[in-house]
Amino acid sequence: MSLDELKIGHFYSNGAYGRTWGVRQLAEIAADSETGEAVVRFRGIAGTCRRKKGHCSPAEFARWAKYQVALVENDWKRVGGDAPSSAESPAV
Incomplete structure (x- = not known):
């Protein structure tokens, strides 16, 4: 993803399969008190990240x-138009 696409409060997945899959919520983007550089703070929501907090650079x-993902009922679904619509599906 690009930095421009990231939004505070939204949920993101690493797109991995199996045990390495995870979902994180971007909590904030702030300046580090010591270096002044931007730092992302996140909360682990599901998968390997669950119940963990962390931080890293925005990059x-x-x-x-x-x-980006969203919780739909009990399943994390990718946000966006990646699935073909009925108009794009081939006729059977």
């Missing part, structure tokens, strides 16, 4: 985050 978070 590291953007590399980790493959796409």
Whole structure:
């Protein structure tokens, strides 16, 4: 993902499969008190990240985050128009 696509409060997945899959919520982007450089703070929500908090540079978070997700009922779904619509589906 690009840095421009990241939004505070939204959820992101690393797009991995199996045990390495994870979902994080971007909590804030702030300046580090010692260096003055931007730092992302996040909360682990599901998968390997669950119940963990962490921080990294915005570039590291953007590399980790493959796409935005949202919780739909009990399942994390990718946000966006990646699934073909009925108009794009081939006729049977």
